[in-house]
Amino acid sequence: MNERDSEAVAALLRARGYRLVPDEDECDILLLNTCSIRDLAEQKALGKAGHLQARKRRQPRFILGILGCMAQNRGAALLDQLPDVDLIVGTQKFHQVPGYLDNLRAAREAGVPLGATIVDTAAEAGSQNEIRDHVLAERPVTAFVSIQQGCNMDCTFCIVPKVRGDERSRPMDAIVAESRALAERGVREITLLGQIVTSYGRRDYAHTGGRTPFVQLLERLHEIDGLARLRFTSPHPRGFKHDLVEAYGRLPKLGDYVHLPLQSGSNRILRAMNRPYTRERYLEIVDALRRVRPEMHFSTDIIVGFPGETEEDFAQTRELFATVNYDMAYIFKYSVRSGTAAAAMAGQVPEEVKEERNQILLRLLEQNSRRRNQALVGTVQEVLIEGPDRKGLRFLGRTRGNRTVHFAADEKLIGTLAPVRIERATTAVLYGELVPAGVES
Ligand code: SAM
Numbered sequence: 001m002n003e004r005d006s007e008a009v010a011a012l013l014r015a016r017g018y019r020l021v022p023d024e025d026e027c028d029i030l031l032l033n034t035c036s037i038r039d040l041a042e043q044k045a046l047g048k049a050g051h052l053q054a055r056k057r058r059q060p061r062f063i064l065g066i067l068g069c070m071a072q073n074r075g076a077a078l079l080d081q082l083p084d085v086d087l088i089v090g091t092q093k094f095h096q097v098p099g100y101l102d103n104l105r106a107a108r109e110a111g112v113p114l115g116a117t118i119v120d121t122a123a124e125a126g127s128q129n130e131i132r133d134h135v136l137a138e139r140p141v142t143a144f145v146s147i148q149q150g151c152n153m154d155c156t157f158c159i160v161p162k163v164r165g166d167e168r169s170r171p172m173d174a175i176v177a178e179s180r181a182l183a184e185r186g187v188r189e190i191t192l193l194g195q196i197v198t199s200y201g202r203r204d205y206a207h208t209g210g211r212t213p214f215v216q217l218l219e220r221l222h223e224i225d226g227l228a229r230l231r232f233t234s235p236h237p238r239g240f241k242h243d244l245v246e247a248y249g250r251l252p253k254l255g256d257y258v259h260l261p262l263q264s265g266s267n268r269i270l271r272a273m274n275r276p277y278t279r280e281r282y283l284e285i286v287d288a289l290r291r292v293r294p295e296m297h298f299s300t301d302i303i304v305g306f307p308g309e310t311e312e313d314f315a316q317t318r319e320l321f322a323t324v325n326y327d328m329a330y331i332f333k334y335s336v337r338s339g340t341a342a343a344a345m346a347g348q349v350p351e352e353v354k355e356e357r358n359q360i361l362l363r364l365l366e367q368n369s370r371r372r373n374q375a376l377v378g379t380v381q382e383v384l385i386e387g388p389d390r391k392g393l394r395f396l397g398r399t400r401g402n403r404t405v406h407f408a409a410d411e412k413l414i415g416t417l418a419p420v421r422i423e424r425a426t427t428a429v430l431y432g433e434l435v436p437a438g439v440e441s
Contacts, residue, residue, distance in 0.1 A: 002068060005033060005131060006067075007134060007144070011134055013101070016098045029101060031097065032065070032066050033067045033068045034070035035068065035070065036072075037160070041070075045066070046081060046082070050082065064084065064087070065086060066082070067087075069163040069164070071088045071091075073159065075088065075119060079117060086104055086117055091149070091164050096120060103118070128149040129174065132146070140182070141386045143189075145192055146194065147217070149165065149168050150168050153195075155275060157273055157334060159339065172217055176224070188384055191231040191232060192230070197234065200212075212244070219247070228384060228417055229255050237281070240288075256293050256296050256399075256401045258297075259301075260285065263301060264309070264313065266309070266312075266316040269309055269313050269317075272307070279320055286298065297327040299330075300321075301329070302329055304332070304354055304357035305353060305354030307349065309347075318364065321361060328402075333358050369428065370427045373427065380419045381399040381400070381405065382399065383417070384417055385413050385414050385415065385416055386414070394408055395414070405420055405430040406432075407431065420435065
């Protein structure tokens with residue numbers, strides 16, 4: 001989501017005549033878009049900003065801005081640590097950045113010494129509609145589309161509702177128009193973004209024919225010519241009712257992949273987290289999705305060391321983790337976020353216990369991913385070719401199950417769907433060879 005927000009700001013700045021430079025040492029303006037989900041993310045951003053402040057002594061016209069969640073969370077208090085920052089812009093004000101930069105530069109050019117830092121962290125109605133412009137590669141294959149801002153879930157560990165505000169959805173027509181325009185520019189895969197995408201539009205649109213607004217949106221996007229794949233992140237298990245599970249059976253562009261945040265495998269901890277499902281219900285969803293799509297690949301989010309998590313609770317997480325057989329997972333050590341309910345809970349777990357549990361799950365994940373990837377060796381997978389890999393030696397693409405594959409190909413195949421025979425697998429990556437006869441023309 002931060003990547004998408006940064007892209008939208010960059011697109012607005014380009015439209016005003018600003019230029020993106022490839023190397024941060026070359027820039028006159030540097031904007032740090034920040035995350036607050038865990039304390040580590042904030043500490044990293046603070047360290048980076050502190051380092052950049054020193055540059056102002058060497059380069060007096062250098063402008064430094066802090067955007068996003070940490071700006072929203074800390075506001076003007078950031079100036080206690082970072083007195084030389086020029087701009088602090090919260091999560092509902094990204095689209096105001098170009099205007100603020102114009103003002104800062106005009107003041108400088110007129111020789112007026114810069115006054116106080118510009119700080120804007122106010123709420124703004126309709127701000128969800130402002131994340132819509134793109135900076136596309138020369139041959140774009142994939143793109144993110146923001147469908148919603150904010151969150152109303154109230155998980156006891158999470159700072160997102162505080163820094164992103166209440167849940168607000170964009171109009172369905174605007175999302176469809178943006179996606180169609182992307183497809184016309186060559187984009188083949190769209191990933192819909194929101195804090196809880198499955199809640200999309202629930203206050204703005206009626207359920208029709210037993211289908212939630214989110215499923216209605218998927219249906220409309222599925223009809224767009226040129227789009228080959230449709231992904232979304234992040235959903236909530238609560239959103240996987242019959243209509244969404246059934247949608248996987250009739251909307252092939254959804255692929256064979258679901259990110260399904262679990263957080264904990266213990267019902268006691270799920271209740272303390274205010275997560276409105278049980279481990280049994282979670283497994284029911286996984287089973288239902290595998291019935292509709294036997295090849296389904298799953299990834300998840302897990303928090304270890306939530307306050308009060310005992311060895312028995314963790315054993316349940318470990319057991320469920322192994323049962324689901326994830327291909328990928330984001331495993332987080334619980335991070336105390338001030339202002340959240342869990343921060344004040346008794347039974348905070350020592351760091352070394354969190355670390356130990358983290359390592360156990362990481363090892364399990366490694367074994368699972370390797371086993372799941374190795375099971376693909378010898379199969380032919382439909383791969384969407386995204387472009388050259390980082391070393392420029394081969395091309396890379398992703399399977400319908402969202403596994404990355406490297407293979408030799410031709411530049412002109414970028415953006416096409418091609419069958420690739422998988423020949424070798426590591427934990428994270430597959431290697432294969434194109435099956436030339438099946439390449440999309
Ligand atoms: N849709 C997701 C869900 O169902 O909860 C929300 C995604 S959330 C923005 C990203 C992930 O960050 C969460 O799923 C959770 O695992 C992790 N997270 C949030 N707050 C955290 C905290 N205080 N400590 C550690 N991890 C946290």
